[in-house]
Amino acid sequence: MSSIEEKFSKLGTDHAPGQEVRQGGDLPESVLRGGLLSGAAVDFSHGDVNDTAFPPAPGALEAFIDGEGRGGAQAYTEYRGGAELREEVARKLAEFTGQPIAASEELIITPGTQGALFLALGATVNVGDRVAIVRPDYFANRKLVDFLGGEVVPVPIEYLTSSGGAGLDLDQLEDAFKSGVRVFLFSNPNNPTGVLYSPQEIVGIAKLANRYGVTVIVDQLYSRLVYSGHTYNHLCASEIAADRVLTIMGPSKTESLSGYRLGVAFGASHLVDRAEKLQAIVSLRAPGYSQAVLRTWFAEPEGWLAERTTRHQAIRDDLIAVLRAVPGLSVRTPGAGSYLFARLPAMGIELHDFVRALRVQANVVVTPGTEFSPDATDSIRLNFSQNHQAAVQAVQRITQLIDRCRAVVS
Amino acid sequence: MSSIEEKFSKLGTDHAPGQEVRQGGDLPESVLRGGLLSGAAVDFSHGDVNDTAFPPAPGALEAFIDGEGRGGAQAYTEYRGGAELREEVARKLAEFTGQPIAASEELIITPGTQGALFLALGATVNVGDRVAIVRPDYFANRKLVDFLGGEVVPVPIEYLTSSGGAGLDLDQLEDAFKSGVRVFLFSNPNNPTGVLYSPQEIVGIAKLANRYGVTVIVDQLYSRLVYSGHTYNHLCASEIAADRVLTIMGPSKTESLSGYRLGVAFGASHLVDRAEKLQAIVSLRAPGYSQAVLRTWFAEPEGWLAERTTRHQAIRDDLIAVLRAVPGLSVRTPGAGSYLFARLPAMGIELHDFVRALRVQANVVVTPGTEFSPDATDSIRLNFSQNHQAAVQAVQRITQLIDRCRAVVS
Numbered sequence: 001m002s003s004i005e006e007k008f009s010k011l012g013t014d015h016a017p018g019q020e021v022r023q024g025g026d027l028p029e030s031v032l033r034g035g036l037l038s039g040a041a042v043d044f045s046h047g048d049v050n051d052t053a054f055p056p057a058p059g060a061l062e063a064f065i066d067g068e069g070r071g072g073a074q075a076y077t078e079y080r081g082g083a084e085l086r087e088e089v090a091r092k093l094a095e096f097t098g099q100p101i102a103a104s105e106e107l108i109i110t111p112g113t114q115g116a117l118f119l120a121l122g123a124t125v126n127v128g129d130r131v132a133i134v135r136p137d138y139f140a141n142r143k144l145v146d147f148l149g150g151e152v153v154p155v156p157i158e159y160l161t162s163s164g165g166a167g168l169d170l171d172q173l174e175d176a177f178k179s180g181v182r183v184f185l186f187s188n189p190n191n192p193t194g195v196l197y198s199p200q201e202i203v204g205i206a207k208l209a210n211r212y213g214v215t216v217i218v219d220q221l222y223s224r225l226v227y228s229g230h231t232y233n234h235l236c237a238s239e240i241a242a243d244r245v246l247t248i249m250g251p252s253k254t255e256s257l258s259g260y261r262l263g264v265a266f267g268a269s270h271l272v273d274r275a276e277k278l279q280a281i282v283s284l285r286a287p288g289y290s291q292a293v294l295r296t297w298f299a300e301p302e303g304w305l306a307e308r309t310t311r312h313q314a315i316r317d318d319l320i321a322v323l324r325a326v327p328g329l330s331v332r333t334p335g336a337g338s339y340l341f342a343r344l345p346a347m348g349i350e351l352h353d354f355v356r357a358l359r360v361q362a363n364v365v366v367t368p369g370t371e372f373s374p375d376a377t378d379s380i381r382l383n384f385s386q387n388h389q390a391a392v393q394a395v396q397r398i399t400q401l402i403d404r405c406r407a408v409v410s
Numbered sequence: 411m412s413s414i415e416e417k418f419s420k421l422g423t424d425h426a427p428g429q430e431v432r433q434g435g436d437l438p439e440s441v442l443r444g445g446l447l448s449g450a451a452v453d454f455s456h457g458d459v460n461d462t463a464f465p466p467a468p469g470a471l472e473a474f475i476d477g478e479g480r481g482g483a484q485a486y487t488e489y490r491g492g493a494e495l496r497e498e499v500a501r502k503l504a505e506f507t508g509q510p511i512a513a514s515e516e517l518i519i520t521p522g523t524q525g526a527l528f529l530a531l532g533a534t535v536n537v538g539d540r541v542a543i544v545r546p547d548y549f550a551n552r553k554l555v556d557f558l559g560g561e562v563v564p565v566p567i568e569y570l571t572s573s574g575g576a577g578l579d580l581d582q583l584e585d586a587f588k589s590g591v592r593v594f595l596f597s598n599p600n601n602p603t604g605v606l607y608s609p610q611e612i613v614g615i616a617k618l619a620n621r622y623g624v625t626v627i628v629d630q631l632y633s634r635l636v637y638s639g640h641t642y643n644h645l646c647a648s649e650i651a652a653d654r655v656l657t658i659m660g661p662s663k664t665e666s667l668s669g670y671r672l673g674v675a676f677g678a679s680h681l682v683d684r685a686e687k688l689q690a691i692v693s694l695r696a697p698g699y700s701q702a703v704l705r706t707w708f709a710e711p712e713g714w715l716a717e718r719t720t721r722h723q724a725i726r727d728d729l730i731a732v733l734r735a736v737p738g739l740s741v742r743t744p745g746a747g748s749y750l751f752a753r754l755p756a757m758g759i760e761l762h763d764f765v766r767a768l769r770v771q772a773n774v775v776v777t778p779g780t781e782f783s784p785d786a787t788d789s790i791r792l793n794f795s796q797n798h799q800a801a802v803q804a805v806q807r808i809t810q811l812i813d814r815c816r817a818v819v820s
Contacts, residue, residue: 004536004684011687019488019690050481061478068471068669071460075669078429111521111671111693118692126414127537127559140691147691149537149559259478259485259698261521261671274414277421280429281550281557282528283521287697288669 010146015352016139017045017367017383027360031353033404037362040387042394044366047338047385049256054308054385057255059296064260067292075288080276081109082291092298093266096224097234097247105269108276109286109294113221113250113263116275118144118282120217120246120265123274124183125150132176132184134168136341136372136379138191138219145185153181154373159190159332160343165198166190170208177212184209187219188235192341192372192381194334196226202233206240215271217246222337224305225254227313230335236267243268246275251297253338253385254308260290262297312338315384315391322395326402338385341369344378346407351377354405362397420556425762426549427455427777427793437770441763443814446771450797452804453775457748457795459666464718464795467665469706474670477702485698490686491519492701502708503676506634507644507657515679518686519696519704523631523660523673526685528554528692530627530656530675533684534593535560542586542594544578546751546782546789548601548629555595563591564783569600569742570753575608576600580618587622594619597629598645602751602782602791604744606636612643616650625681627656632747634715635664637723640745646677653678656685661707663748663795664718670700672707722748725794725801732805736812748795751779754788756817761787764815772807 013019042048049055067074073082080086083104090103101107110116117140125131127149133141135154145152153176158167166188173184184205188197197205209216218235226232236247250263263286265275279285316334323331328345347354351368358364369376380398384391423429452458459465477484483492490496493514500513511517520526527550535541537559543551545564555562563586568577576598587594594615598607607615619626628645636642646657660673673696675685689695726744733741738755757764761778768774779786790808794801 004534004539007536008533008684008687011684011691013489013687013690016489016690046482046486048482049485055481056478061475064474064478065471068466068474071465072456072458075459076456079423079426111697114694115692122557123418124414126417129414143691147532147688261693261695261697261700274418274421277418277423278557280423280426281421281553282525283671283693284524285671287521287671287700290671290697290700 007147011143015368015371027356031349031357032361037397037400039363039393039397040390041363042365042386042390044364044382044384044386044394047253047256047383048387049258053387054256056257057251057296057300057304060257060260060293063293063296064289067289070292074292077285077288077291079280079285080272081286085109085291085294089264089294089297090266093249093264096298097237099234099237101266102269106272107264107266108272108279109291110263110265110279111283111286112258112261113219113248113252114140115261115283115286116248116250116263116265117219119275119278120248120271121145121148121185122278123271124215124217129183130179130181132173132181134186134190136192136369136376138187139371141185153179157190159193159195160330165201166195168197168201170201170204173205174208177208177214181214183215183217185217187221189222189334189336191337192339193332194337194339194341195332196230196335197233199233202235202238206235206238209244210239210241215244215246216240217248219248221248221250221253223249225309225312225338226336227309227316227334232336243270246271251294255297257293260293261287262290262294311388312385315386315388316340318388318392319382319384319395322392322399326399329402338383339381340384341379341381344380344402347405348407349405355380357405358398358401362401364394364397366398417557421553425778425781437766441759441767442771447807447810449773449803449807450800451773452796452800454792454794454796454804455775455777457663457666457793458797459668463797464666466667467661467706467710467714470667470670470703473703473706474699477699480702484702487695487698487701489690489695490682491696495519495701495704499674499704499707500676503659503674506708507647509644509647511676512679516682517674517676518682518689519701520673520675520689521693521696522668522671523629523658523662524550525671525693525696526658526660526673526675527629529685529688530658530681531555531558531595532688533681534625534627539593540589540591542583542591544596544600546602546779546786548597549781551595563589567600569603569605570740575611576605578607578611580611580614583615584618587618587624591624593625593627595627595629597631599632599744599746601632601747602749603742604747604749604751605742606640606745607643609643612645612648616645616648619654620649620651625654625656626650627658629658631658631660631663633659635719635722635748636746637719637726637744642746653680656681661704665707667703670703671697672700672704721798722795725796725798726750728798728802729792729794729805732802732809736809739812748793749791750794751789751791754790754812757815758817759815765790767815768808768811772811774804774807776808
């Protein structure tokens with residue numbers, strides 16, 4: 001096997017969210033336990049942006065049409081995004097995070113938050129660099145490091161047993177940094193578990209980054225969707241050195257604007273410079289007309305975000321209640337975002353077979369835990385940004401199939 | 411300097427098309443010759459998509475709005491693009507190129523043609539791989555190879571003196587392939603010169619690729635805009651082995667749809683598979699709602715393409731006539747596309763100073779030849795997809811400034 005083939009063998013997408021359609025429907029008889037569980041199809045691999053669930057934030061399409069009408073000036077922006085728009089977005093993000101952002105130097109607009117993540121890693125990770133990655137965390141993180149030729153240094157979080165925060169062991173993180181780590185990447189709230197890092201954890205990360213000269217990339221995609229009883233702590237507003245941190249966000253999730261492919265990275269200006277150079281050869285710029293849609297971000301109608309948060313929280317609570325009734329299942333109640341990560345009881349079939357059985361027998365798509373950590377062979381992730389009733393019924397079908405597929409205790 | 415800093419020092423974008431705004435307006439007095447040359451601003455660094463020049467092909471915005479209306483199914487496609495859409499696009503591209511394309515395996519939809527180019531190179535070039543690049547050619551080509559850690563093997567074309575084709579020396583190409591080249595990348599028509607490769611050149615490339623096991627990536631962005639007296643030869647329809655070629659196209663130029671960020675790569679299925687894996691971590695997918703706009707591609711109203719081609723050809727002819735009147739200036743008449751690449755007479759100032767003087771004194775933006783070849787320190791590229799009258803007047807101002815800045819022959 002040649003080297004490029006090895007490289008791509010690590011980048012499998014067969015079980016990635018949204019790719020299930022490419023797997024086909026065949027399932028060995030040995031895996032099937034009982035007949036079909038009927039009910040409306042629910043695809044928990046991503047949020048439902050249809051009108052019956054969580055449609056795009058108001059004004060998005062109108063802003064796009066206005067952008068198209070501006071013609072060339074909107075189609076051909078600087079690679080880092082239109083200058084006026086960056087002024088506006090920088091102002092809003094500074095207000096949101098509590099940290100000033102210089103629009104001309106410290107912000108880049110990208111094709112989706114995924115684009116921002118790629119540029120951030122591409123701007124910081126070179127062949128052979130050691131990169132600390134949380135386990136579990138967003139499935140693309142380790143693949144990005146693999147593609148760039150870096151070396152993953154896993155840092156576990158004890159999200160199920162921790163009470164106050166994400167369950168990050170700062171001593172373990174320091175050991176990783178001591179071992180020569182150049183970059184630390186994590187999502188807050190954590191994807192897939194929905195746990196928020198505590199103020200102590202955020203301050204601890206900042207201090208260690210400063211002490212060991214580590215660049216920190218923090219994926220804050222879900223930082224606007226925070227449930228009652230929780231507060232959000234922005235790493236960029238902590239004591240971390242300004243040239244050590246890059247923050248990533250976008251309107252694809254809470255705001256349901258994924259179809260426009262918009263994201264941002266902001267922070268250390270030398271990294272934003274590199275990100276722009278890389279964007280120039282990766283995709284030139286975020287889609288020109290779509291950029292205009294960012295004008296509606298953080299400018300939603302009064303009460304819109306609160307209402308969206310309340311509705312998600314209600315779904316969260318109902319799903320958690322159904323899941324907690326399953327003997328042997330463990331799940332942490334998410335503090336933010338729309339993911340939950342359930343650890344299944346001991347099962348009589350393999351995780352990937354169970355996930356396929358769910359799809360084929362119960363009309364439910366979930367993402368296997370192994371996308372987020374090689375150790376998570378007993379967990380599934382659900383994006384519960386769905387129609388409320390359909391989601392509850394789908395999770396009830398999941399619990400039925402769990403019961404059918406349990407390991408037989410002799 | 412650390413390794414990642416070196417890597418990015420090669421990826422400069424200061425002189426890249428569209429980035430001129432970041433350069434500022436200061437120019438040393440010593441560079442200025444005479445006063446301002448007034449006239450309507452023309453930005454030859456990219457095409458003008460406004461209504462007074464070449465607006466987007468009909469139906470694009472309507473198709474986008476329809477796509478948005480389809481909701482989640484359009485926002486969250488497979489990473490390689492929606493299945494139905496790929497069927498439609500594959501059928502059209504097969505008809506256009508004369509080569510069958512399997513929609514499920516041999517086509518990926520990307521964020522712009524730039525996205526396709528990045529994925530194609532990312533799928534084929536590993537650290538240390540030798541990659542043959544034409545000189546001059548699209549400015550991102552060598553930067554992509556640099557970013558991926560490959561080694562550029564330049565292959566010159568004698569575009570000014572060649573009569574029948576692009577001026578590729580097939581013996582030189584064979585020498586490059588013999589030296590261990592793994593990948594050959596070229597644009598046809600060539601960007602920046604607008605020359606088309608002859609049937610003999612295309613067949614020669616195909617034979618050499620087969621003989622030496624080289625993968626060829628051909629950027630056919632401008633292959634629909636072909637002027638009278640010229641015919642287009644698709645490499646994918648030549649005798650090249652199907653698993654050796656990947657073709658790149660998109661509707662950003664001829665169709666003026668750059669603001670939607672759409673492109674395609676089609677060909678070798680194992681490379682399309684890799685491209686999709688890479689897309690999953692780079693940008694997830696081409697913008698979902700924008701994908702719907704590809705339905706209008708190759709489905710423009712009767713006569714639309716012919717009219718657009720005729721109008722471009724008329725501008726081309728007028729600009730070439732103005733430029734040919736300049737003593738000492740050389741330019742090849744483009745056979746396709748909307749670029750022309752003019753070699754200036756001996757000048758009394760440096761190329762980059764002349765380009766800045768054009769912007770500051772004559773209200774004209776052009777791209778310096780050094781973006782396309784380190785040797786092209788005497789050439790400028792113009793994208794003449796502009797308002798006809800404004801373009802002619804702007805090129806007249808260019809000729810005036812050339813005369814002012816000529817080297818003084820003693």
